[in-house]
Amino acid sequence: MSVEDFSSMKSLKNRKLYLQVYDELKNYIIQNQLKPGNKLPTEMEMSAVLGVSRNVLREAIKALEITGIVSSKPGVGIIIQEFNTDFLFQSLFYNLAGDSERVLSQTLKVRRILELGFMQEAFDTMTPEVIALLQEQVDVMDRAFREKQKKKNPTTMFGHEFYAADAAFHIILFSKTDNDILNSIISAVWSCDRYHKQRIQRSYIQKSVEKHVNIIEALKEHDFQKFSDAMHYHFDVFYKIDFET
Amino acid sequence: MSVEDFSSMKSLKNRKLYLQVYDELKNYIIQNQLKPGNKLPTEMEMSAVLGVSRNVLREAIKALEITGIVSSKPGVGIIIQEFNTDFLFQSLFYNLAGDSERVLSQTLKVRRILELGFMQEAFDTMTPEVIALLQEQVDVMDRAFREKQKKKNPTTMFGHEFYAADAAFHIILFSKTDNDILNSIISAVWSCDRYHKQRIQRSYIQKSVEKHVNIIEALKEHDFQKFSDAMHYHFDVFYKIDFET
DNA sequence: AAATATTTGTCCGTATGTATC
DNA sequence: TGATACATACGGACAAATATT
Numbered sequence: 217m218s219v220e221d222f223s224s225m226k227s228l229k230n231r232k233l234y235l236q237v238y239d240e241l242k243n244y245i246i247q248n249q250l251k252p253g254n255k256l257p258t259e260m261e262m263s264a265v266l267g268v269s270r271n272v273l274r275e276a277i278k279a280l281e282i283t284g285i286v287s288s289k290p291g292v293g294i295i296i297q298e299f300n301t302d303f304l305f306q307s308l309f310y311n312l313a314g315d316s317e318r319v320l321s322q323t324l325k326v327r328r329i330l331e332l333g334f335m336q337e338a339f340d341t342m343t344p345e346v347i348a349l350l351q352e353q354v355d356v357m358d359r360a361f362r363e364k365q366k367k368k369n370p371t372t373m374f375g376h377e378f379y380a381a382d383a384a385f386h387i388i389l390f391s392k393t394d395n396d397i398l399n400s401i402i403s404a405v406w407s408c409d410r411y412h413k414q415r416i417q418r419s420y421i422q423k424s425v426e427k428h429v430n431i432i433e434a435l436k437e438h439d440f441q442k443f444s445d446a447m448h449y450h451f452d453v454f455y456k457i458d459f460e461t
Numbered sequence: 462m463s464v465e466d467f468s469s470m471k472s473l474k475n476r477k478l479y480l481q482v483y484d485e486l487k488n489y490i491i492q493n494q495l496k497p498g499n500k501l502p503t504e505m506e507m508s509a510v511l512g513v514s515r516n517v518l519r520e521a522i523k524a525l526e527i528t529g530i531v532s533s534k535p536g537v538g539i540i541i542q543e544f545n546t547d548f549l550f551q552s553l554f555y556n557l558a559g560d561s562e563r564v565l566s567q568t569l570k571v572r573r574i575l576e577l578g579f580m581q582e583a584f585d586t587m588t589p590e591v592i593a594l595l596q597e598q599v600d601v602m603d604r605a606f607r608e609k610q611k612k613k614n615p616t617t618m619f620g621h622e623f624y625a626a627d628a629a630f631h632i633i634l635f636s637k638t639d640n641d642i643l644n645s646i647i648s649a650v651w652s653c654d655r656y657h658k659q660r661i662q663r664s665y666i667q668k669s670v671e672k673h674v675n676i677i678e679a680l681k682e683h684d685f686q687k688f689s690d691a692m693h694y695h696f697d698v699f700y701k702i703d704f705e706t
Numbered sequence: 707a708a709a710t711a712t713t714t715g716t717c718c719g720t721a722t723g724t725a726t727c
Numbered sequence: 728t729g730a731t732a733c734a735t736a737c738g739g740a741c742a743a744a745t746a747t748t
Contacts, residue, residue: 233716234523242555258733269717271516274734278479278520279527283552290734291725299564304549307528308645310487311544322642329578330571397567401646478736503713514737519714535714536745708748715743723735 237268237276242285245296256286256294301397305404323405327386328451330405334390334398335447339440341392347435349388354428356381361421378421382406385428427453482513482521490530490541501531501539549649568650572631573696575650579635579643580692584685586637592680594633599673601626606666623666627651630673672698 241256256262263273277294280286284303288294309323360378383406390402427450434443486501501507508518522539525531529548533539605623628651635643672695679688 235527238527246555260733271519271718272716274516275520275523277734278524282480282483282524282527285555288734289725290723291732293733301553304552304649305646307530308546308549308649309642311530319642322640325579325640326575326642326646330574333574333578334570395567395570397564397571397650401571405642505713516738517736522714533714534745535743536712538713710746710748712746713744715741717741718739719737721735721737723733725731725733727729727731 233268233272234275234279237266237273238279240266241276241280245285250296252296252298254296255292256296258293299396301400302403305400309404324451327402327405330398330401331386331390332447332451334393334395335444336440337393337395338390339435339443341394342435342438343392346388346392347432350385350428350432350435353381353385353388354425354432357385357421357425357428361418361425378424382424382428389431423453478513479517479520479524482511482518483524485511486521486525487530495541497541497543499541500537501541503538546645546648553649569696572647572650575643575647576631576635577692577696579638579640580689581685582638582640583635584680584688586639587680587683588637591633591637592677595630595673595677595680598626598630598633599670599677602630602666602670602673606663606670623669627669627673634676 241262244250244256250256257265259270259273259277263270266273277286277288281288282303284297284300286294287297309319357378360381383403386406387399387403390399393399427446430446430449431443434440434446486507489495489501495501502510504515504518504522508515511518522531522533526533527548529542529545531539532542602623605626628648631651632644632648635647638644672691675691675694676688679685679691
């Protein structure tokens with residue numbers, strides 16, 4: 217047996233069955249030029265054609281699904297998905313989520329560069345509808361802040377809803393720039409450090425609401441200089457977190 | 462039942478079972494701080510604890526496996542893997558096989574913003590060793606260019622080695638900034654548009670070599686202004702690709 | 707070295723939930 | 728409303744690879 221035969225043996229036979237199926241399905245999609253919205257054959261059909269159990273086939277399908285290539289729905293079938301890098305960057309940041317302190321400062325830097333860098337494009341593609349959506353998020357933040365002010369403990373859990381709104385604000389801000397990769401990175405970066413900020417001070421919240429109000433005002437006035445200043449203020453102005461307890 | 466209960470219901474119960482398990486396993490790994498080489502409990506054990514069938518559990522495991530987080534071996538178990546970007550690259554290649562034009566311009570914009578944004582940090586952390594490594598890459602590019610010049614067909618395959626060196630150059634450039642996230646993004650982004658440039662013109666190569674030589678010179682002279690100019694020149698100067706055939 | 711236990715790999719059968727017509 | 732097609736989920740069984748004694 218030649219070396220070539222052996223290597224192909226290894227790559228074909230030694231490989232786990234579900235991975236072979238995974239590859240074959242990807243090839244099938246490329247070969248048949250399936251586009252988003254198109255459907256794969258049914259599980260039964262494919263497992264029959266490929267000569268594998270439905271179980272193994274499903275493992276391959278789930279692997280395809282988690283990467284965002286397809287999505288399967290009961291009663292419908294397995295549908296090719298739109299191009300989407302969200303999962304990629306999400307798993308990128310998952311792997312880096314070790315020492316939180318360091319990762320936090322790293323993500324902040326990346327966010328700062330990206331958001332300030334794409335500021336002009338965000339401004340140019342801004343629409344009244346997007347501004348309205350942004351306003352919604354700020355309202356949520358503001359409501360969360362006021363609710364918080366009533367309570368005693370200034371650090372109890374409530375970061376969740378506040379940071380969801382904060383994340384949404386920034387994702388919406390760049391949504392019209394029509395840059396999938398930028399949006400994926402921003403989403404991923406946000407999902408990453410939201411994780412680390414469950415407990416937070418009132419003073420931080422208050423400052424944060426102010427910053428976002430500034431940004432919205434600039435957008436409403438369609439004043440780029442003011443927008444730019446507000447964005448820089450958002451990222452560059454820090455302050456001592458004074459523990460109120 | 463309160464609103465909170467309902468919302469958590471929706472986010473927990475509405476999700477497919479294997480995805481819930483997928484999340485729970487990821488959380489388990491983070492919570493228990495499992496490191497590469499560590500093992501997950503056995504399939505039997507986990508399916509019992511989580512109260513799901515072994516089949517569903519395996520779908521979640523395979524989803525974790527395809528992303529390179531774990532790898533499972535018969536008779537051994539399920540092992541946490543070392544961080545590996547291979548999967549990410551592979552996945553990008555696949556996804557970008559479609560509408561290359563649009564994605565290409567998107568990645569170029571992101572690269573431009575990131576690299577120009579982190580220029581100062583790259584400059585500040587530069588060392589003679591890094592400059593030597595950069596020089597190596599430029600040498601490879603230059604050699605590739607000169608070799609190319611001898612041949613007849615000006616577009617035949619050789620992008621591979623050239624772009625490997627090009628990518629390496631930019632990755633090395635920021636390697637000392639100590640920002641894993643930045644480096645991961647740059648690697649991922651580079652790996653993705655390398656794909657589209659297998660066949661390329663001599664004129665492009667020549668210009669590209671020049672650009673990188675400029676950057677190195679500025680670094681050697683430790684002249685930030687010159688470095689900045691060279692970087693802007695690298696990203697902002699385009700030119701007509703003149704087909705030589 | 708050989709037998710045995712452990713663990714994942716693969717298959718089958720069946721019942722349930724969901725979307726479409 | 729009912730029928731059909733489809734993915735979802737469960738449980739059990741045996742094979743194959745590895746580790747242990």
